[in-house]
Amino acid sequence: MIPTLRGRLQTRLFAVIVIGGVCTALVTPLLPGFPPGTPVSERYVDTFSVLAAVLVLGIFWEFVYHFLQQFRWEKDWPTLFGLLTFANEVLLVWFALRLGWVPNIESLPPARLWITHFVIVWIVIFGFLNGPMKVVFIRWRFRGGRLVGP
Amino acid sequence: MTDHSATIAPGRGDQRGHTDESSGSHPVLSKDIWSDHDARSFGAPVESAPLVSIGGGMGSFAFTHILRIAGLTAHDVRVISDIDRPYETYELLCRNSQIPAYERIRSDSGSMMDNIWGFPGYALRETFNRGLRRRAGLTGLGRALAPSWNVLLEPIGVDYYTPMSSQVFESCDREMVRLNWPGHLLPGTARNIRRRQEGGYFTVYLPRDRTRRQLRIVQSQHLHVSVGYPGLRFLPDLQRYRTEYGDSTSVVNAYEEHEHVYDQLRARGGTVIVRGSGIVAIRIVQRLLDDRAAGANLTIVHLFRNYVENSQGSGFQRRRGRRGFAYQGFNYPKSGWGGQLFDQMMRTESPEGRSAIIRRTGGTNIPHRRAWEKSLTAGLNGGWYRQLQGEVESVVPGHPGTVSRVRSANGSTQEVFADFIIDGTGLEADPREHRLLADLLDHGGAGINGSGRLDVDRNFEVRGTRSGSGRLYAIGAATLGGYVAPVDSFLGLQLASLLVADDLARQGFCKRIGPIRSTRQWWRWARNVAP
Numbered sequence A: 001m002i003p004t005l006r007g008r009l010q011t012r013l014f015a016v017i018v019i020g021g022v023c024t025a026l027v028t029p030l031l032p033g034f035p036p037g038t039p040v041s042e043r044y045v046d047t048f049s050v051l052a053a054v055l056v057l058g059i060f061w062e063f064v065y066h067f068l069q070q071f072r073w074e075k076d077w078p079t080l081f082g083l084l085t086f087a088n089e090v091l092l093v094w095f096a097l098r099l100g101w102v103p104n105i106e107s108l109p110p111a112r113l114w115i116t117h118f119v120i121v122w123i124v125i126f127g128f129l130n131g132p133m134k135v136v137f138i139r140w141r142f143r144g145g146r147l148v149g150p
Numbered sequence B: 001m002t003d004h005s006a007t008i009a010p011g012r013g014d015q016r017g018h019t020d021e022s023s024g025s026h027p028v029l030s031k032d033i034w035s036d037h038d039a040r041s042f043g044a045p046v047e048s049a050p051l052v053s054i055g056g057g058m059g060s061f062a063f064t065h066i067l068r069i070a071g072l073t074a075h076d077v078r079v080i081s082d083i084d085r086p087y088e089t090y091e092l093l094c095r096n097s098q099i100p101a102y103e104r105i106r107s108d109s110g111s112m113m114d115n116i117w118g119f120p121g122y123a124l125r126e127t128f129n130r131g132l133r134r135r136a137g138l139t140g141l142g143r144a145l146a147p148s149w150n151v152l153l154e155p156i157g158v159d160y161y162t163p164m165s166s167q168v169f170e171s172c173d174r175e176m177v178r179l180n181w182p183g184h185l186l187p188g189t190a191r192n193i194r195r196r197q198e199g200g201y202f203t204v205y206l207p208r209d210r211t212r213r214q215l216r217i218v219q220s221q222h223l224h225v226s227v228g229y230p231g232l233r234f235l236p237d238l239q240r241y242r243t244e245y246g247d248s249t250s251v252v253n254a255y256e257e258h259e260h261v262y263d264q265l266r267a268r269g270g271t272v273i274v275r276g277s278g279i280v281a282i283r284i285v286q287r288l289l290d291d292r293a294a295g296a297n298l299t300i301v302h303l304f305r306n307y308v309e310n311s312q313g314s315g316f317q318r319r320r321g322r323r324g325f326a327y328q329g330f331n332y333p334k335s336g337w338g339g340q341l342f343d344q345m346m347r348t349e350s351p352e353g354r355s356a357i358i359r360r361t362g363g364t365n366i367p368h369r370r371a372w373e374k375s376l377t378a379g380l381n382g383g384w385y386r387q388l389q390g391e392v393e394s395v396v397p398g399h400p401g402t403v404s405r406v407r408s409a410n411g412s413t414q415e416v417f418a419d420f421i422i423d424g425t426g427l428e429a430d431p432r433e434h435r436l437l438a439d440l441l442d443h444g445g446a447g448i449n450g451s452g453r454l455d456v457d458r459n460f461e462v463r464g465t466r467s468g469s470g471r472l473y474a475i476g477a478a479t480l481g482g483y484v485a486p487v488d489s490f491l492g493l494q495l496a497s498l499l500v501a502d503d504l505a506r507q508g509f510c511k512r513i514g515p516i517r518s519t520r521q522w523w524r525w526a527r528n529v530a531p
């Protein structure tokens, strides 16, 4: 990818809200680790709260990535980085969960629950951005990842 | 400096001849704007089409592919071309400059002339195309997965993946059938463009049909010009040598047919000078090093005018350099095709400013390739590949071969004897050297930009050529210096074509390609169904 800062932010919003949203809506009922008997509505509150954390923290990360990108002559963002950044992002989400920063979630949920959720969302977004996204939005790859605006 | 004896196009060839048996210097050609009456008085049959694209090479093909997706038909878009297949000129230039069919070219996995979406890329397609890999001698599971694995990692620890030229040809062949490309073609060579008084354009062209070499005219609302390079360009001292001594055997251009050089070096050995330090020069050097490895007793003297000792620039603008070469994956930083560099160019209003960015980020450079680096090192250590930095003062016949007087930076001069000199410095891109473009500058209202090429706006409309509701667009090498730095590349041609298509859509000429149209059309492409 050859993102611009605005393109990064727009892509992040689109990817997490739309793709992450659909993905979360589909997988929440199937995720392991909820205490038995948790009502579906509460499950959704939990998973969407984690997704919201990924979004908010992700916006912070995009600024960091944009800064790091400046060190690259090509001003590109290699595909591999899109996978590696999994590590720092998951770590920050973990901190946020532990410190109780995430609204609606008082204590750290079981790892197999939120990490499974996180990994699924991550892989689906990664896959979507590296293929179908370009099919649906023909100009996206030529516009630094922007979807709207100049 | 250009060589008017050399032609590069496989079709009708030389686009630079200034007289013609049948065209004529009909008096009406002196008029810049024609009425319908003027067109009739020219005495050639007049046909009409909504849009005409001149060239029929990679640029016209990319453009037509997109316009078809945008809802136009073969009837709406006619292509005047001197070749049958859009890659013929490209293939010829590749072959001469030592990129045979299964050699890797220099653009990325997502630069696909048959697919504007960039998905699935050439790497993935290579993984799943067993026939292709077999023909290229790449058998086994490891070799099948390598391309896809490479694009996942690149460029961290691996060189950028680039497709083989045959992949480009094969994918174009498939897309040609899907689009019914022959149905778009008006085989021939465009001679003149005249604005039509009532709006739109007239294009005078010479049909290829050799039995009836009579000019014809197409009238169209819009025009698109993608005519590639006018011809070969030689370094001034080499051009002087060729003209003065009538010797075009010892001194050759990398882009013209020059197999005799390799044949003789293989048979009898000898010394060859390579001039230039860009992608073509390195390919020539590589070919020679391969021949040497296969037993030819040859020595290469590589002459650099600008020797890049090490990385250049500082901070956020640092480009790698070593052993004479500047390195980057493609001819521009990747962001030139739509990222930060693209935005910067679009924002830069002054032509001088854009030229400066182009010089800084483009210019002469080569990609890093492991195999090349290895044979360069071996050649340098073994002494059969030498590098020399300096200005050439003169080239004279050496009986046999040639003698070049080279002045180095410290002022000393030395004479270098060589059996052959290969000029790898470039192709001509001056629009003045192209018959049609020169005419467009003289009669069509077109002007020159800060880089000496056709002046186009952000939508690739040629400034000064508008005719009523008609618009004239140009893309490719002739428009370098405009708002898209890498316009002379596959992806650059596609990006430019998309900008033109969007401009046409705003005028209601074709449909805008939104998410639904885009997805549906991709699906048709995937199933190989006509758009």
Ligand SMILES: Cc1cc2nc3c(=O)[nH]c(=O)nc-3n(C[C@H](O)[C@H](O)[C@H](O)COP(=O)(O)OP(=O)(O)OC[C@H]3O[C@@H](n4cnc5c(N)ncnc54)[C@H](O)[C@@H]3O)c2cc1C
Pocket: B009, B010, B011, B013, B015, B054, B055, B056, B057, B058, B059, B060, B080, B081, B082, B083, B086, B087, B089, B090, B093, B094, B097, B105, B106, B107, B111, B188, B189, B190, B191, B226, B227, B228, B229, B427, B436, B475, B476, B477, B488, B489, B490, B491, B493
């Ligand atoms: C050796 C070489 C290797 C390259 N490798 C790559 C690469 O790996 N990746 C990449 O992205 N880019 C590459 N490029 C750059 C560029 O993508 C190609 O040159 C591409 O072919 C340019 O397309 P075009 O339409 O501008 O010109 P062309 O493909 O050359 O097509 C123009 C056609 O118009 C014809 N023509 C000219 N005048 C007239 C007329 N008056 N009437 C009718 N027809 C006319 C010409 O004969 C020619 O056939 C390479 C270029 C060269 C020279």
